Amino acid sequence: MQRPARLPDDGEWTCVDSAGVVVCVGGEPAAGVVAGPPDPAWRCNARVAAAHDDLGARICVDGAPDFPDADRARWRCRIENGPSPKRVCEHATAASIWNPCDRAHPCVDGATCTDAHCVVPSTTPSCWLDTDCPSHACRFGTCRPEGAP
Amino acid sequence: MSLLSHPSPPAKRGGGRGEGAAIFLVLTLALLSACHHAPPTCPGGPLFTLDAPAAPVGFDASFTIAATPVCSAANAGTITWTQLSGPRARDVSPTADGLSLHARTPSLPDALGAPAPWGVVPFSPRTRAELVFEATWRDGRGHEERHEARVAAAPRSRGLASTAVGTRIFLGPFGAAWRLESRPPNATATLVEQSGLASLAPDVTGDWRVVDGAGRALTLRTARYDETPLDCARSGCHPAESRAVAASPMTTVLARGIVPAAQTAGAPATFGAAYPDCALACHATGEPGCADGGFTDVMTSLGLASLGARAWADVPRPLRRLGGVGCLACHGPGALPETSARWAILRTDVCATCHDAPPRYGHVAAWRSTSMARADRDPRTRAGTCARCHTTAGVLASNAHRLSPPQIEPMGLTCVACHMPHDPGSGMAVAARSAVCFGCHSPGAGEPVTASAAPLWLGRGGVEPATGAPLTGAAPHSRVEGGCVGCHRAGPSDLQRGAEHAFVARRDDCGRCHAPKPDDDVRARALALWARTQPRDVGAGPPHASSSRFDLATPRGRAAWDLALVVEDPAADAHNAPYARQLLAAAEKVFNPGGAP
Numbered sequence: 001m002q003r004p005a006r007l008p009d010d011g012e013w014t015c016v017d018s019a020g021v022v023v024c025v026g027g028e029p030a031a032g033v034v035a036g037p038p039d040p041a042w043r044c045n046a047r048v049a050a051a052h053d054d055l056g057a058r059i060c061v062d063g064a065p066d067f068p069d070a071d072r073a074r075w076r077c078r079i080e081n082g083p084s085p086k087r088v089c090e091h092a093t094a095a096s097i098w099n100p101c102d103r104a105h106p107c108v109d110g111a112t113c114t115d116a117h118c119v120v121p122s123t124t125p126s127c128w129l130d131t132d133c134p135s136h137a138c139r140f141g142t143c144r145p146e147g148a149p
Numbered sequence: 150m151s152l153l154s155h156p157s158p159p160a161k162r163g164g165g166r167g168e169g170a171a172i173f174l175v176l177t178l179a180l181l182s183a184c185h186h187a188p189p190t191c192p193g194g195p196l197f198t199l200d201a202p203a204a205p206v207g208f209d210a211s212f213t214i215a216a217t218p219v220c221s222a223a224n225a226g227t228i229t230w231t232q233l234s235g236p237r238a239r240d241v242s243p244t245a246d247g248l249s250l251h252a253r254t255p256s257l258p259d260a261l262g263a264p265a266p267w268g269v270v271p272f273s274p275r276t277r278a279e280l281v282f283e284a285t286w287r288d289g290r291g292h293e294e295r296h297e298a299r300v301a302a303a304p305r306s307r308g309l310a311s312t313a314v315g316t317r318i319f320l321g322p323f324g325a326a327w328r329l330e331s332r333p334p335n336a337t338a339t340l341v342e343q344s345g346l347a348s349l350a351p352d353v354t355g356d357w358r359v360v361d362g363a364g365r366a367l368t369l370r371t372a373r374y375d376e377t378p379l380d381c382a383r384s385g386c387h388p389a390e391s392r393a394v395a396a397s398p399m400t401t402v403l404a405r406g407i408v409p410a411a412q413t414a415g416a417p418a419t420f421g422a423a424y425p426d427c428a429l430a431c432h433a434t435g436e437p438g439c440a441d442g443g444f445t446d447v448m449t450s451l452g453l454a455s456l457g458a459r460a461w462a463d464v465p466r467p468l469r470r471l472g473g474v475g476c477l478a479c480h481g482p483g484a485l486p487e488t489s490a491r492w493a494i495l496r497t498d499v500c501a502t503c504h505d506a507p508p509r510y511g512h513v514a515a516w517r518s519t520s521m522a523r524a525d526r527d528p529r530t531r532a533g534t535c536a537r538c539h540t541t542a543g544v545l546a547s548n549a550h551r552l553s554p555p556q557i558e559p560m561g562l563t564c565v566a567c568h569m570p571h572d573p574g575s576g577m578a579v580a581a582r583s584a585v586c587f588g589c590h591s592p593g594a595g596e597p598v599t600a601s602a603a604p605l606w607l608g609r610g611g612v613e614p615a616t617g618a619p620l621t622g623a624a625p626h627s628r629v630e631g632g633c634v635g636c637h638r639a640g641p642s643d644l645q646r647g648a649e650h651a652f653v654a655r656r657d658d659c660g661r662c663h664a665p666k667p668d669d670d671v672r673a674r675a676l677a678l679w680a681r682t683q684p685r686d687v688g689a690g691p692p693h694a695s696s697s698r699f700d701l702a703t704p705r706g707r708a709a710w711d712l713a714l715v716v717e718d719p720a721a722d723a724h725n726a727p728y729a730r731q732l733l734a735a736a737e738k739v740f741n742p743g744g745a746p
Contacts, residue, residue, distance in 0.1 A: 004467045012380045031381035031391040032475030034404035036462045054384055083376040084442075084467065
């Protein structure tokens with residue numbers, strides 16, 4: 001367990017571990033706090049649908065979060081949200097972007113198989129929910145292009 | 150007395166092998182050190198450390214502070230103990246070797262010094278019997294080393310219904326027969342009696358409902374500091390307040406102080422490279438020694454024994470969120486209290502958790518000496534128009550920019566009546582200096598003549614009785630730097646900081662600008678004329694508390710107004726004697742048309 005979980009900055013965030021990639025929404029500055037620098041591990045951007053709800057104005061993605069050891073493929077982690085979020089990892093075999101991939105073992109939805117490794121597109125994140133996207137498909141914080149499979 | 154637990158001189162030990170030989174060696178080294186006139190040191194650190202109880206020890210309870218030598222060089226000197234601050238400790242007894250100090254904390258009634266109020270009893274460093282001791286090591290050759298240790302009887306308390314898990318609270322008053330009506334699921338803590346008061350140390354987050362013997366209930370909302378969201382600005386709740394406090398010196402106190410000097414680029418860190426952990430109680434959020442999710446509790450959970458030397462950017466995120474005097478440091482970590490319990494946030498007790506630690510921090514002690522601290526003691530002052538200036542809630546309500554919960558208990562005119570912790574742009578500053586005083590010390594047109602220091606000081610506010618035209622005069626003191634507090638800045642001399650909150654203006658200070666002047670009789674003349682012209686109000690308290698109303702449409706009404714301005718300012722001659730005389734002369738011209746007294 002990683003307590004506190006690594007987060008994009010000192011603000012308020014809600015995060016999810018999605019197949020080995022951590023995506024966070026929020027970014028409300030913490031009131032009464034002198035903020036430190038943002039964590040450089042995260043790619044962040046404004047959320048496209050922020051005006052439609054109060055889930056959060058920013059999206060951040062950590063494509064290479066911390067794991068208990070170097071064998072990332074054998075860990076499945078989750079974020080326990082709350083004011084003091086924790087990242088809890090357990091041994092499991094569910095699909096992860098850290099699994100080797102080939103034609104017989106495709107990557108999880110939203111990742112592509114490159115040189116036998118799943119790769120999450122390093123695009124600028126912009127979505128949290130599927131409904132944020134014109135394509136109705138938000139994967140790892142990025143809207144899948146309309147018409148894409 | 151030696152620092153290494155050897156109360157007897159070495160010569161009496163025989164100087165042979167074993168323990169005595171060790172002592173002899175130590176003393177030899179000490180003598181060599183003295184010959185070279187170099188201060189004794191231990192490699193890389195102090196000669197000795199102090200170990201005091203980190204958690205509160207209770208009232209009327211014994212405690213021990215122990216000094217531990219770090220290296221043999223410490224043996225060259227002896228330790229003496231001094232109490233630096235706090236109420237006098239009882240049964241103080243240093244051990245013969247000087248390495249320990251045994252003592253007892255004061256009793257709860259002695260520490261409070263006043264009846265415990267209803268509800269959560271506030272505790273400042275003073276009233277929680279925070280005792281600061283200094284151990285001074287001296288070698289008799291001019292070298293000395295000092296360390297401080299503090300012991301407290303109880304955790305500090307803001308007196309709010311928003312409380313922290315793991316932090317004991319006390320419920321007043323004595324004999325209130327509190328009982329615990331409900332508590333959160335999985336809670337095991339219960340009410341106990343400590344020092345004559347009901348006491349509770351909440352062990353889980355949630356609502357704890359307590360009821361006193363008369364059936365009056367209070368819901369204590371408890372949480373951990375590190376688990377309370379800081380999204381105060383979200384959804385338009387408190388965006389202006391959140392923006393304002395971002396630049397507050399209280400918010401930034403830790404960040405400003407922690408930056409290693411090498412990185413400050415012209416803004417030297419307050420405390421240099423090594424931040425003193427003893428300052429964290431007031432420069433961060435939470436109560437040291439309590440498992441409350443506060444700064445020091447989280448620091449410990451992260452495996453940090455001390456903040457040490459690190460830049461703000463290198464402080465772990467959970468600590469940055471608790472570093473500084475943030476929202477929760479004043480409002481508490483719990484959920485918003487019930488409506489009936491919100492008034493307590495107005496009390497000086499909130500600020501007193503840090504600013505009532507005389508003699509070092511004497512802001513509250515100085516304030517308590519003022520009439521402002523007793524402004525609402527008389528129940529009549531808490532009603533009607535009087536409340537506007539006699540109660541903190543009234544002062545806040547009269548300012549359109551400030552919201553206030555309705556005041557329930559008397560509390561005087563507290564810190565927040567003048568200081569505006571949430572006002573955009575002002576932070577904790579007192580906005581526009583004198584303007585904050587004018588709200589109550591300057592009667593408005595058409596109102597009863599109330600405290601009138603401002604009109605006198607500024608030389609305006611009077612009315613020509615004959616014509617109704619403004620009656621103005623010179624205002625020599627309006628140029629005093631700092632305005633009101635340029636003169637009203639003195640207080641008890643034994644307070645190191647905050648004494649100016651006694652707001653005393655010393656006549657001696659007048660000599661800074663001009664030679665002493667003889668006492669003026671203007672106020673005595675004004676009071677005599679007032680007694681003659683307003684006889685029914687004499688003896689009924691200050692004129693503004695009387696039924697007097699002046700018809701400013703008539704010469705007599707205008708003359709009475711001018712007279713009341715002088716009568717309402719007990720320091721009229723000091724604020725502006727020429728203008729006071731001018732006002733009095735205008736009134737006398739109407740009331741004494743023939744010039745007779």
